[in-house]
Amino acid sequence: MASSGIPALDKLLADGYPDKSAVLVVGPPGIGKEALGYWFTQTGLVQGDFCLYVTRLSVRDVLQDVKGFGIDMDHKVPLWFAGDGGQLKCDVNDLSGLSFNIKDVLKKNSNRRVRVVIDVLSSLLMLNQPETIYKFLDQLLSDAKQYDAVILATLEEGMHKPEVLTAMQQLFDGVVEMRLYEEGLRVLPLLRVRKMRGLPPQPGYYNFTLSKSGMEINSYAR
């Protein structure tokens, strides 16, 4: 199992994300999906895993966000596949280049565990036909399973049609939802593990709070 970097989430997932799996985190912009990717990456770096971070943002912007969550990534950094400032240039218009570079990294690090965070799915879906992205992802994820890799991808809610979100969720081994719920006069950020390979279905919701000291997750009761 690959630790998520968040003890409470690890507990919920029975020790972390499954080996050789691809997990999708779905939620509206600003809810903190990326934070799951930051902790996942930081824990991997500490444990000696090879980490690749794929984003269309600049490295500077991501590091600013990372600091905002109180995560220390000053000493050990992942391989950046970023819009600007990374070792590899991420061009969301170049699907084949994206696929080639990710597979190349996996091949070169086939002797160790690799953690990949992909933060460009929504952009890819906006710039291409959904069917093209389904095929691209299907191929990429099945290739990645030949290696000891765990992939964590984020997807924006409210930007794609519901049927696209459903189809995307089917491509992944695990889906974690982070959503805003309306309860009376309150807006609640709740988390739900919609599915996870090796785990029985979990219908329960969990309250979560993100702060500089980490992520707190508690069972939600109405």
Next chain:
Amino acid sequence: MLDRSEILGILFLVPPAVVAIMVRSFFPGLVAALDAQTALLFAVISLPMYAYAAYWALDTRRALAVRVYRGQALGTGLLAFTAWFSYYTIFVLSESPNEQLSNGVTALAFTLFLLSLFYFADITMKASRRSDPLLRDTLHWSRLRILLWAAMAVSFGIILVPTAYATITNNVPFLNDIGTGDFGNSLFNFDFNYLIELPFVAAVPLAVVWFRAKWDRTLRRHFLWLLIALAALFVTTFITVGFILVFLSAGYFLYRACRSLAPMSKIAVDAH
């Protein structure tokens, strides 16, 4: 060079801008005033609606984690609150016998509204850039905003510092000039009547974003409600009949704008 969305966004704003300028030119100072009882009743009815809109935006802010989106929610909440404060003071105090209080408070309230409007536009531009798949810097906003903030600081300084001084020293003639917007000094005239409305310039890049963000249904819905709310607020300043109803409608539209900041889900019944 401007792209198609940028040109469309700019053209989209030309008709309302022409209407606004014509209305200002032909119907200056046409603002309804309320007697004391109506003003109180008006506050009792309108304040909860605007306050609820602001509350909803601030509660959404509390639930979010990323700074730029929290800022967007804060900007929307501030806009709802300052809209009520500024328009209410204009309606209620425009014929107040206490000119010093009336003119000082009205100037302060309207300044706060304009500042919160620009803050909202600025932070929304940042949020929309982040959600743009190509991270486009609409109309070079990252640089333009610095220029506009500096110009606004000067513009508001020119108005606020003398207003504060006149209020403290009880300079009633000057405060009356603020009330009418008619100064002997041409710099004040230009600043008070035109420069102070700089925040409305932000409508141009926001319109461009609206055209570009075809994929972002949440942002477009939010913008749509906000646009209707601001249009209703604008209408209230030049109608004397039914303006209370239009002001209340503006409050409702602002509430819808606050509700549409982020998609809300329903808790499934099978969860417990």
